Every structure is written in structure tokens, then in C-alpha cells.
Amino acid sequence: MKNESKRMIDRSEASSALADIAEIGARVRQSLFYRRTSAMLILWGALTFAGYLGMFVAPSFSRCAWIAIMILGICGSVVIGMVSAKRQGVNNFSARLLVAFLVFIAFGLIWSVALGGFSARQLGAFWTSYFMLPYILLGLWLGWAFVAIGLSVMALTFAGYFYAGDWFPLWMAFVNGIGLILGGLWMRRS
Amino acid sequence: MSELNDIIHQPLRLKIMAALNALPKGKGLEFSHLKKLTGATDGNLGAHIETLAKANYVAVTKAFVGKKPQTTVTATAAGRSAFAKHIASLREIIESGN
Numbered sequence: 001m002k003n004e005s006k007r008m009i010d011r012s013e014a015s016s017a018l019a020d021i022a023e024i025g026a027r028v029r030q031s032l033f034y035r036r037t038s039a040m041l042i043l044w045g046a047l048t049f050a051g052y053l054g055m056f057v058a059p060s061f062s063r064c065a066w067i068a069i070m071i072l073g074i075c076g077s078v079v080i081g082m083v084s085a086k087r088q089g090v091n092n093f094s095a096r097l098l099v100a101f102l103v104f105i106a107f108g109l110i111w112s113v114a115l116g117g118f119s120a121r122q123l124g125a126f127w128t129s130y131f132m133l134p135y136i137l138l139g140l141w142l143g144w145a146f147v148a149i150g151l152s153v154m155a156l157t158f159a160g161y162f163y164a165g166d167w168f169p170l171w172m173a174f175v176n177g178i179g180l181i182l183g184g185l186w187m188r189r190s
Numbered sequence: 191m192s193e194l195n196d197i198i199h200q201p202l203r204l205k206i207m208a209a210l211n212a213l214p215k216g217k218g219l220e221f222s223h224l225k226k227l228t229g230a231t232d233g234n235l236g237a238h239i240e241t242l243a244k245a246n247y248v249a250v251t252k253a254f255v256g257k258k259p260q261t262t263v264t265a266t267a268a269g270r271s272a273f274a275k276h277i278a279s280l281r282e283i284i285e286s287g288n
Contacts, residue, residue, distance in 0.1 A: 014283040021208040027227055028212040089214035
């Protein structure tokens with residue numbers, strides 16, 4: 001074959017080349033995953049920003065607003081997931097993942113609504129920190145950006161819960177909403 | 191010792207081919223994305239992509255997204271086959287103990 005020469009390399013050079021190939025392959029897969037999920041992060045950031053801002057301005061409407069936000073967020077995430085998977089030529093739908101997500105939401109609802117009887121402030125802190133938990137855990141496999149975003153938002157949520165006083169919803173609009181948007185934009189650039 | 195594909199084995203071209211082969215068939219990477227992944231400069235990356243394109247290992251498509259020009263690089267069937275053979279040769283070298 002005309003493109004093949006009699007170039008010879010030893011075992012260590014061959015191992016090094018294979019390691020380079022594996023490393024760049026892993027980087028490509030992680031980068032594509034970051035790009036796929038960044039749009040979802042930006043969407044959730046915009047929605048939670050609107051939700052907390054609404055909670056600050058008109059607290060009486062916040063329950064209805066949050067239900068609408070959850071529905072919009074879930075539907076939007078599904079659409080983004082389908083579009084980006086098609087664009088990148090991957091099929092990453094997993095029935096187990098969907099069930100895991102539903103169990104996760106159900107567990108949160110049972111504790112926050114049925115058993116907990118949380119106040120609006122406690123609900124805000126609970127759902128934000130609860131949603132950041134899988135970011136941190138899955139981030140151990142998917143990439144440290146998720147761990148960093150999860151830990152930062154969770155820490156700032158607790159700080160706001162204890163110290164922000166009546167400004168808590170506004171604090172959360174920026175910490176959670178803008179935090180997720182910035183995280184998503186950063187992931188898009190990676 | 192096994193024979194290697196010199197076009198692919200050059201360090202940056204190996205990275206380019208490895209990155210493109212990590213994608214599903216027919217999918218490519220934008221030039222800027224490839225640049226970030228490989229850590230190469232514009233000129234260096236462009237020159238090596240040209241070498242790969244001349245060997246028919248990659249296809250380069252240029253389009254406008256809005257007003258911005260966008261260059262996409264995709265591994266061809268010949269490129270994927272050559273890359274697979276190259277990996278097989280590397281594994282052979284390791285297994286042979288040379």
C-alpha cells in the first residue's frame with residue numbers, strides 16, 4: 001500500500017501511541033457529552049432564575065409557577081436530548097435512566113410535600129440541593145465539571161438559606177439560575 | 191516488527207484520526223473543536239488535515255452558519271479502515287514483545 005512505509009517502532013512507542021488514541025477518544029466523548037448537556041443546563045438555569053424571581057416578586061403564585069417550570073424543564077430537556085443525540089449521531093435513550101429520574105423525583109416529592117411539610121424557603125433549598133446531588137455523584141464518572149457545578153451551587157444554596165434572610169429567593173435566582181447558565185456556557189466551550 | 195502507516199503515525203495526525211474515529215460514522219468535528227481537542231495551532235492543524243485529505247483519509251467540508259464560515263472534518267471510510275489497521279499494527283507490536 002502506498003501510504004505504508006517500513007517505519008518501525010518499539011513496544012513502548014506503540015503503547016504510548018495507543019494511550020494517546022485512548023485519551024483523545026475519551027476527551028472527544030466527554031466533550032460531546034458536555035455539549036449535549038450544556039443546553040439542558042442553560043434551559044434549567046433560565047427556568048429556575050424565572051421561578052425564583054417570581055417567588056421573590058409574587059410569593060403567592062410560586063407553587064403554580066414551580067409546577068409549570070418543572071413540566072417545561074422536563075419536556076424541554078427531552079426535546080434537547082433528542083435533537084442533540086440526532087445531531088451527534090448517538091442514541092443515548094435509556095429506559096433505566098428514565099425510571100431512575102422518575103424515582104428520584106418521586107422520592108423528592110414524598111419527602112418535601114407528603115412527609116416533610118416544608119416551608120417555601122425550605123422547599124427552595126431542598127430541591128436545589130437535591131438536584132445538585134446527582135450532579136456530584138454522576139460527575140465522578142461523567143466529568144469533574146458536574147462535580148464543581150454541583151458542589152458550588154449546593155454550598156451557595158446553604159449559605160443563602162442561613163444568611164440571605166428575606167432575599168433568599170433573589171439569592172437563589174442568581175446562585176441557582178445564573179450559576180447553571182454560566183456552568184452550561186462553560187461546558188459548551190470545553 | 192509490524193509496518194506502520196506513516197501518514198497516520200505522525201503525532202498530530204494520529205490525534206486527529208483518533209478524535210474523528212471516536213465519532214459515529216459520517217459525523218465530523220468542526221475545525222475549532224478539533225483544534226481545542228488536539229491543542230494544535232490553526233496553521234499546524236490545517237497543514238496536517240490537508241495531508242490526511244490528500245490521502246483520502248478525511249473529508250473537509252466548508253459551509254456558512256449564519257455569517258460565520260465553518261469547516262468540518264470527517265473521517266472517510268478509507269480513513270477509518272486505515273486507522274483500524276494502524277491500531278491493529280500497534281497492538282501487534284505490543285503483543286509480539288519487540
